[in-house]
Amino acid sequence: MASHSVREALAAFRRAPGLAFLSATSIGLSLFVMGTFGLVAYNVDVTLRTIERRVEVVAYLRDDVSAAQLELLQSDVISFPEVQAITHVSKFEAMRNAMQQLEEFRDVFTDLEMNPLPASIEIQMKPDFRDPTSVARVADLVALYPFVEDVRYGREWVEKIYQLRRLGGAVAAVLGIAFAVVAILIIGTTVRMAVLARREEIIVMQLVGATDGFIRRPFQLEGFITGLAGGGLALLLTYAAYLAVDGSLIELEWLPPLWATIGLLAGGLLGLVASDAALRRHLVTYG
C-alpha cells in the first residue's frame, strides 16, 4: 500500500515535470520572501539583544557612604531575582574612566583639585528581566537607600527597545501567516490541477472500493515533496541573498540551524495541508 503511494507520487512528477517544477519554484519564491524576512527579523533580534545586554541600572552613591553601607547595598542588590551581576565603580575608577573616554577634557580633569565624580554601583539585569517594568522596579528599590544619591537607567531606551521587539514579533507573525497562505494557495492549485488531470482514475478508484486514504495518500505525498522542494529552494535563495548582503552592505548573522530546518519542514507541511484541502472537496462523490 505504501509503495503504491510512493510509486504514484513519483509517477505524477514524471507525467508532468514542468508543472511540478513550476509549483516547486512558485512555493520556493513565496517561501523565499518568508526566508528573507526571517533573516532580517533574526538579525534585528540579535542586534536588539546586544543592545539589551547593555541595559543596566547605575546607582550613584553619596561621597560619605561608608564601607559597611556599601557592602550592605551590594549584598542586598545581588540577591534581587532580576539582577545578574553588580560592579562597584569607585570615585577614582570613575575619574579614570572619564579621562579615558573623554580625552579632550583630560586637562580639565587634571586641573581639578578634587574629584567631583561620584562612586557608583552598575547593576546588570538578567536576560528575562530587561523589560521596562523590571528595570524600573530595581531602580526604584535601589533609590530607597539613603546613601544612594541618584539612579539612572535610560528609561526611554529600555522602553523603545522593548516596543521594537514586540512590534518585530507581531510583524513577523502577520507576514509569516500571509506568506503561508500564499504558499498554501499555490500548492492547492497545483494539486487541484493534478487531481483534475487524474479525475477518471480517482472516480474508478472510488467505484471499485478504494478507501479515501488510499486515494489521498499519493497526492499528499506529492504535495509534501513539492513543498519540501520549494522549502529547499527558498533556503538556497535566502542563503544566496545572505551571502550577497553580508559584509558588503552590513554584517549579518545566518539563521540558526533550527530555524532553517523548521523552514524546510514548514514547506513540506504546507504542501501536505494544501493538497489535503484541495483533495477533500473532490472526494465527496463521483459523477
Next chain:
Amino acid sequence: MIKLINVYKEFPRSGLALKNVSFHLRKGEFAFLIGPSGAGKTTVLQLIHMAEQPTDGEVRVSGNSSNRMKRRDVSKLRRRVGMVFQTFRLLRDRTAAENLAFALEVTGARRSEIKAKVQRLLAQVGLASRAGAYPDELSGGEQQRIAIARALIHDPVVLLADEPTGNLDERAARGVFELTRDINSSGTAVLIATHDLELVRRYPQYRVIELAEGAVVYDSGDSDGVS
C-alpha cells in the same frame, strides 16, 4: 438484500429527484429499472452504491443502512456492489488487463492473486485474447464487457448497470445483456436501469420497476425473476 424504504432525494439545484420510493431487491434477483430520462433511475443506482445519501427514508444494502453508514465503510460496501455505466469509464492509458488489475491493486490485493483473477475474469467475459488491447482498440461491446469484468472483480452480491447497452449496436447490446444473465445465473443479483423497452419486453420473466417523475409507478414485484 437491497431495500429502499420511503426514499426521498432532493438535489439543491434540480429539486426533488425521488419521491417516496420503496422496493426490495432480493438475493440473486434480476430486475429492470425503467422510465424515461430524468425519471430518477440513475439516482436510485447512486443511492444503492452509496454515492449519494437519501434526503429522507433509508437505503439498506447487504445489512448496511444509509442512516448509519460511516464514510470509511462505504468503500468496503462498494466492493460488494459492482457498477457499470453507459460510458464504460475505462482508463484509456491502460490495457484491458491493466484496467482490471488496477481495480484490485487499489484495494490492496496481492500481486499473485491479481494475475490469476484478471485472467479468469477476462475469460468469463469472453475477452481472454484481448488482454493487451487498449480501450480505444476495443469495440463498444468489448469495452462494456471489460467494464462488467471490472465490476465483478470483488465478487459482488449485486451488479448495478446504468444503461449498459445505451451506446452499443443491437448485436453488441444483446451480447452484453446475455453476459449479465450469465452473471445472474451464477447467483449475483442484477439491477439494470434502461429506457430500452424493447429489451424489457423480450424478457417478460424478469421483474420490472417503473419510475416516472421520481416515483415508482409500477412494480411487477415477485415474478419468477428469482434465480
